[in-house]
Amino acid sequence: MRLRHIEVFNAVMLTGSVSAAARLINVTQPAVSRILAHAELQLGFPLFHRLKGKLVPTTEAQTLYPHIERLFTQLDDVQRLANSLKNDQREGELHILSVLALSYEVLPRALRFFRQKHPDVKVTIDALHSPQIVSALVLQEADVGFVFSAIAHPALTQEHLADGRMVCVAPKGMLGAALVAAGVVHLSDLAETPVVRLDVRDPIGTVVNHACREAGVGLQTAITVQTYHAALALAHHGHAVAVVDSCTAASADRSKVDVMALAPHIAVPIKSLRTVNRPSSLLASAMTQCMRQAVGETMASVDLPDVE
DSSP: OOHHHHHHHHHHHSSSHHHHHHHHTTHHHHHHHHHHHHHHHTSSSOSEEETEEEEEOOOHHHHHHHHHHHHHHHHHHHHHHHHHHHHTTTEEEEEEEEEEHHTTTHHHHHHHHHHHOTTEEEEEEEEOOHHHHHHHHHTOOSEEEEEEEEOTTTTTTEEEEHHHHEEEEETSSSOOOOHHHHTTGGGGGGGTSSEEOOTSSHHHHHHHHHHHHHHTTTEEEEEEESHHHHHHHHHTTOOOEEEHHHHHTTTTTTEEEEEEESOOOOOOEEEEEEEEESOOOOOHHHHHHHHHHHHHHHHHHOOOOOOO
């Protein structure tokens, strides 16, 4: 199929008729019918049945269509990248991407440091999941991204900022007083306690699951969430213990929850991501250094004992 065939086929699948497809791609109805007939001739099988004035996709067309949808998604990505390259001569602007967990405490602190040196820079911040950050950076839609865990991608370069760690946040009264006073909770201490778990697709959630298997501990999963702050909010409302990163724990309301170190130690590496082929940005470099400072300040505010 040629690209023009694919465009017409997609338009007909989206609209369900030749006339509507013609309007969608701004050509005449005869042109749509002619291109569609030529596509079917080249393929050697029909794409649509004509039934009472309507076009009904054949089995072959339905099989092809998911692949066509993926192709158009890639074409959209190309257009977005072209627009990014066209607008890449921005001065005095900085577009930051961050995972949600870093956007509540760390990023505001970093922005305060950044504003002290660059008060006139226009800053745009998007809080996204890691895969979305990677995709946007690859398409050069932002200057810098901040994520948890190492991410390998040939189009991106990463810089290690700091190592956070997983901590235990428990509703007041849910864990024993002696355990809370010690300030350290082992995974085995949570075996009989309802725990908010992170989605298995989350990289840190995967690490926590591995640590549980290594310790031979099966946690009682009360609720599964996709974000660390959702887990923290559930702990605030007394639903279950939350196992979250130390940056998220900095937002904990100590009047509602107890925050304790988690053993064994589960590291949470914090990384900055930049595009390899994008010209080096002094503003992005400055923001990265501010994030490094803010991460250190945030983790220090949690003030928990070290564990092995």
